[in-house]
Amino acid sequence: MGAVLAVYGEYLGRWLPPLVRAAVVTLELAALSIAVGLILGLVVALMKMSHLAALRRAAGAYIEVIRGTPALTQIYIVYFGLAGIGIRLDNFTAAVAALGINTAAYMAEIYRAGIESVHKGQREAALSLGMTPARAMRYVVLPQAWSVVLPPGTNLAIAILKDTSLASAIATPELMSRAYDLVGQSWRPMDIYVLAALIYAAMCLPLGLLVRRLERPARRGEVEEPGGPRRRIGLRGPWVAVGTKGDGAEGEAGAGAETAPGRMT
Amino acid sequence: MTSDAFAFWRIFFARLPVFLPVLLKGALTTVEITLASLVVAIVLGLLLALLRHARIPILSGLATAYVDLLRAVPVLTTLFIIYFGLAYMGIRLSSFAAAITGLGLLGAAYMAEIHRAGIESIHRGQREAALSLGMTPATAMRYVVLPQAFRVVIPPTANYAIGLLKDTAVVSTVAAPELLFAAKTLVSQTLLPMQIYLLAALVYLSLSLPLARLAHYVEVRLSRGG
Numbered sequence: 436m437g438a439v440l441a442v443y444g445e446y447l448g449r450w451l452p453p454l455v456r457a458a459v460v461t462l463e464l465a466a467l468s469i470a471v472g473l474i475l476g477l478v479v480a481l482m483k484m485s486h487l488a489a490l491r492r493a494a495g496a497y498i499e500v501i502r503g504t505p506a507l508t509q510i511y512i513v514y515f516g517l518a519g520i521g522i523r524l525d526n527f528t529a530a531v532a533a534l535g536i537n538t539a540a541y542m543a544e545i546y547r548a549g550i551e552s553v554h555k556g557q558r559e560a561a562l563s564l565g566m567t568p569a570r571a572m573r574y575v576v577l578p579q580a581w582s583v584v585l586p587p588g589t590n591l592a593i594a595i596l597k598d599t600s601l602a603s604a605i606a607t608p609e610l611m612s613r614a615y616d617l618v619g620q621s622w623r624p625m626d627i628y629v630l631a632a633l634i635y636a637a638m639c640l641p642l643g644l645l646v647r648r649l650e651r652p653a654r655r656g657e658v659e660e661p662g663g664p665r666r667r668i669g670l671r672g673p674w675v676a677v678g679t680k681g682d683g684a685e686g687e688a689g690a691g692a693e694t695a696p697g698r699m700t
Numbered sequence: 701m702t703s704d705a706f707a708f709w710r711i712f713f714a715r716l717p718v719f720l721p722v723l724l725k726g727a728l729t730t731v732e733i734t735l736a737s738l739v740v741a742i743v744l745g746l747l748l749a750l751l752r753h754a755r756i757p758i759l760s761g762l763a764t765a766y767v768d769l770l771r772a773v774p775v776l777t778t779l780f781i782i783y784f785g786l787a788y789m790g791i792r793l794s795s796f797a798a799a800i801t802g803l804g805l806l807g808a809a810y811m812a813e814i815h816r817a818g819i820e821s822i823h824r825g826q827r828e829a830a831l832s833l834g835m836t837p838a839t840a841m842r843y844v845v846l847p848q849a850f851r852v853v854i855p856p857t858a859n860y861a862i863g864l865l866k867d868t869a870v871v872s873t874v875a876a877p878e879l880l881f882a883a884k885t886l887v888s889q890t891l892l893p894m895q896i897y898l899l900a901a902l903v904y905l906s907l908s909l910p911l912a913r914l915a916h917y918v919e920v921r922l923s924r925g926g
Binding site for chain 2: 499500502503504505506507508509511512515517519520597598601603604614615618622623624625628629631632635638639640643
């Protein structure tokens with residue numbers, strides 16, 4: 436223990452600044468991938484719930500294929516595969532594209548669970564007031580689905596933050612590849628990779644605490660009032676829905692969200 | 701340009717009988733790594749969950765810290781610590797052993813949460829009844845609580861196994877001869893990245909989709925109480 440601390444005392448000043456700068460790139464990578472995933476995921480979720488069978492099937496296939504294959508394989512296809520057929524992306528863009536496409540598939544299922552948790556009477560009431568289906572979705576259903584989407588959505592964000600480390604396989608200059616470079620210079624793999632792990636933990640743990648906070652009110656909504664109906668019934672379903680209704684590979688996104696509160700993926 | 705692209709596809713399909721066996725051999729290693737690390741994760745995860753549950757002052761705190769910390773660290777980082785870090789300290793593991801150790805240790809943190817949720821889902825009256833019958837806490841856990849928790853634990857464990865199967869791809873970075881590494885090797889020999897990585901993705905899909913169907917089936921069966 437003392438020896439480890441001595442090593443850090445000697446080298447921390449040299450290692451920490453480049454690693455922290457690289458961690459900023461990691462955060463950028465994660466934020467952009469999540470942004471792509473949030474937008475594309477909503478499109479896929481709405482397609483999955485469309486009246487048109489073709490759209491439903493396309494969205495279903497997208498979700499199954501993406502969730503059934505490793506993120507690293509997807510990164511290789513977008514970076515090396517596209518380059519092989521003449522489309523050259525730089526490694527940062529390729530990482531954002533691959534991770535965004537990956538996030539969208541998980542996010543779509545989270546959105547769908549959220550939207551389905553809103554009682555259909557809400558939508559019907561909005562339609563009967565003369566709103567178009569799009570406006571009813573935008574102003575009535577989605578705002579209510581949001582509180583249900585947020586906890587598993589944050590869990591997904593943590594998973595993406597960790598998955599950005601895979602971008603080091605295509606030399607995107609993020610935390611893991613910077614750590615790899617430093618190991619090449621100093622040949623101190625244990626100390627540097629442990630330091631990188633601690634930086635990842637420092638980024639992920641606050642998000643994990645946030646999930647626990649977000650989950651609390653949702654769970655309070657489940658409590659049955661003595662002798663009365665369930666309050667805030669709209670908040671009851673989603674935890675079950677994400678875990679059980681999803682058709683197939685419940686990877687990181689929804690699995691165990693109901694059974695394991697505060698689970699970080 | 702387009703004729704070039706088609707030429708590559710033609711070469712790819714002509715060589716498919718050569719490529720596919722190489723990838724399938726890699727897929728076998730992928731399955732081996734998945735199963736071995738799943739066993740490590742389940743056993744170690746149960747130990748961690750029991751330690752947390754037992755509320756032994758220091759040990760329970762350590763188990764909680766282990767679970768929280770490891771879930772906040774990427775698979776790749778854990779793997780590098782175990783493969784490169786330990787080697788530097790004189791403990792040389794093969795890439796295969798490092799993969800199972802890394803994925804197993806990391807998986808234990810996730811499985812501990814799944815086991816904990818299972819144990820906590822059993823009404824405490826069950827345990828109290830067992831204790832009032834004269835069972836020791838350990839016997840009550842072994843014969844009353846855990847068998848019932850088992851049903852709750854199976855669906856998320858199956859889902860976790862699918863995640864684990866995909867996580868094994870990361871092991872290719874330390875040159876364990878699994879599916880993605882086999883694909884990488886083929887790409888460096890043939891310069892057909894798109895075709896070969898798509899084929900690799902297809903092989904992953906043919907492993908994960910049946911597993912997902914099975915997990916879904918088991919989940920429905922168990923929730924029905926069958």
